[in-house]
Amino acid sequence: MIYYISKTHDTAFNIALEEYCFKKLKDEDEIFLLWINEPSIIVGKYQNTIEEINTEYTREKGIHVIRRISGGGAVYHDLNNLNYTIISNRDKGQEGFNFKEFSKPIIETLAELGVKAEFTGRNDLEIDGQKFCGNAQAYIKDRVMHHGCLLFNVDFSALGDALKVSKDKIESKGVKSVRSRVTNILPHLKTPITVEEFGDKIMEYMKKQYPDMKEYVFSKEELDYIAKRAEVKRSWEWNYGESPEFNITRGKRFKNGKIQIFATVENSRIKNIKFYGDFFGKNEDLNEIENLLKNVKYTAEDVKEKLESIDIGEYFSKFTVDEIVEVIVE
Incomplete structure (x- = not known):
């Protein structure tokens, strides 16, 4: 297994880097990534961006809107949100969106910190019945990319104002608002740490599980390619596209x-x-x-x-x- 911890908070670059690892580093059977994004909304591949965001608020606050290549719903990122990715060449098959297996590093790292986390529903991680992580996946033939966003100490007021969640989605969860469903990790820790220190804890767990894992070093050519892909990710065409009028x-x-x-x-x-x-x-x-x-x-x-x-x-x-x-x- 190889790993890489991104040093930039540039959302478009991090999304492009993740995609590069997924699509171009196919000879690497296992890849683990960690990164933190500046305030952004990450929209699922199949979503209608306009219906998922508060356009006026995101424009006013300078919140980036970037579409990812996996399915699932829109999520809010800021500098107190830790994102992780596991890329694997193990084919899971049609019934194989095994979110629980790929969430194991997070659940067990939290257990070592004295916090009981559970995998629930379709793709969520919860503490005491409140969600702190949503997961998504993408497939290319026999290769899977699993990623999740961990709410560590996220600004919930910004999260609630930036995302427009449909009424039927909230009602299907049996609660009245998005904010009542989510929680940050930090308040549940016995000893406060920073989001960066939490990332270090996850890396300690991964290195114990994979003693031979090595840090990947990107070449200048690779970084240039990723930077060009990042510009595509910033474009209106990628994130919104041209929508015909439907009746x-x-x-x-x-x-x-x-x-x-x-x-x-x-x-x-x-x-x-x-x-x-x-x-x-x-x-x-x-x-x-x-x-x-x-x-x-x-x-x-x-x-x-x-x-x-x-x-x-x-x-x-x-x-x-x-x-x-x-x-x-x-």
């Missing part, structure tokens, strides 16, 4: 996540359709399924027949065809 908007939350569709229907046929949400999938290219549905009659029967011609789990992990049809038509 149908539908969405529903299921046990494996929320799916939302925006569609244009003309002459009772689907002209354009776009999927958004906090779901996960092994196939990143949703254009394939969106193009598949073009010119299909806007009926449950016709949409279902078309969707049954593909492996729906490749795009929407652990969802059924009937659930996808329900979002689109019913």
Whole structure:
């Protein structure tokens, strides 16, 4: 295993560096990364950015908005938020979004500090029933990238003002607000430490588990490439994109996540359709399924027949065809 602790708080650069390790360092079977970002909102790959953020607030406060390449929901980062990534060449298969296994270093590091943390729900880590970490994953063939953001001593007022969380998402968790669900790690520690010292504790755990792990040294050419990719990550096209006007908007939350569709229907046929949400999938290219549905009659029967011609789990992990049809038509 190799590791790298980023020395920069540049969000776009850190996101680009993580992607480089995932896509370019394929000969490295195991990679572990740690970094801290300046105030930012990290939007999931399949989300509609405009609907996830408080645009006026983020612009006023200079909060960066960056899209990542994994699914899941939007999260807020600041200088008291620690981010970690585990990249592995171990294929987990269609049922293999094993968030719990990849969360083990965090749970056990906290245990050594006297804090009992638990993996709950689909992809969350909690202390005393309150969330302190959300996780997401991306896949390329037999390679998985798992990453999580750890709320260490985050400014919750900024978090709440920067993120717009849909009402159905809050109600599905059985609470009235996002702030009532989350907690920082720091108040639960017997002895206060800094977020950097907490990162050191995680690295101590990793080095005990992997005695042969070595720090990776990026070449100038690699850093130049990452810097160019970071500029792409800063662009409006990457983070917002051009959205056509749709005349149908539908969405529903299921046990494996929320799916939302925006569609244009003309002459009772689907002209354009776009999927958004906090779901996960092994196939990143949703254009394939969106193009598949073009010119299909806007009926449950016709949409279902078309969707049954593909492996729906490749795009929407652990969802059924009937659930996808329900979002689109019913």
